[in-house]
Amino acid sequence: MQTVGRTPRSARVPPDPLLANRKKPTGASAADRGVRPTSGMTLVELIVAFTILLVLTSMAVPLARSNVKRIKERQLREALHDMRSAIDKYKDLADAGKLGIQKIDTYGYPETLQALVDGVKGSGQAADTKLKFLRRIPRDPMTNSYEWGVRSMQDDPKSQGWGGQNAFDVYSKSNDTGSDGKPYAEW
Secondary structure (H helix, E strand, O other), X not given: OOOOOOOOHHHOOOOOHHHHOOOOOOOOOOOOOOOXXXXXXXXXXXXXXXXXXXXXXXXXXXXXXXXXXXXXXXXXXXXXXXXXXXHHHHHHHHHOOOEOOOOHHXXXXXXXXXXXXXXXXXXXXXXXXXXXXXXXXXXXXXXXXXXXXXXXXXXXXXXXOOOOXXXXXXXXXXXOEOOOOOEHHHO
16 A cells, blocks of 8 residues: 555665765864865966956957958948049039030039039930939048048149049048058048
């Protein structure tokens, strides 16, 4: 006959004879008995762990900085390419006579970068349409602003000033040097 809630005697595990003779501690802590606790870390282990983390972090920071610089340089190249392509399209349409009347001293280039965004009325069959070349002026990733250096066709190619006649070329106003050794203003 079995009782409810108890395991039968045949299912019970017999006691281990080696553990049966062992004395149980009588209230003394592990430190009192001379046994070192196994949980936690020693001061030396903590110092070694933090030193390893410091070395790994100091190696990762320069890599992250160079990666950020490389991304900004790619964004700068894309922005310059977009604006220079828009200026070239404007010039091609002006030379083909598809834009309205142009000022003589602009030589078929836009007067400002903003003219590429605002658009220009066409001529001939496209007289009632406004041709736009850029949706917006892109942000300069190096200076984090929307102001770009502009050169007119009459300006010196290395000039940092703008004569104001037309927008022949654009450049970054950053004074920093790129990873290729050239200043961003000369890209």
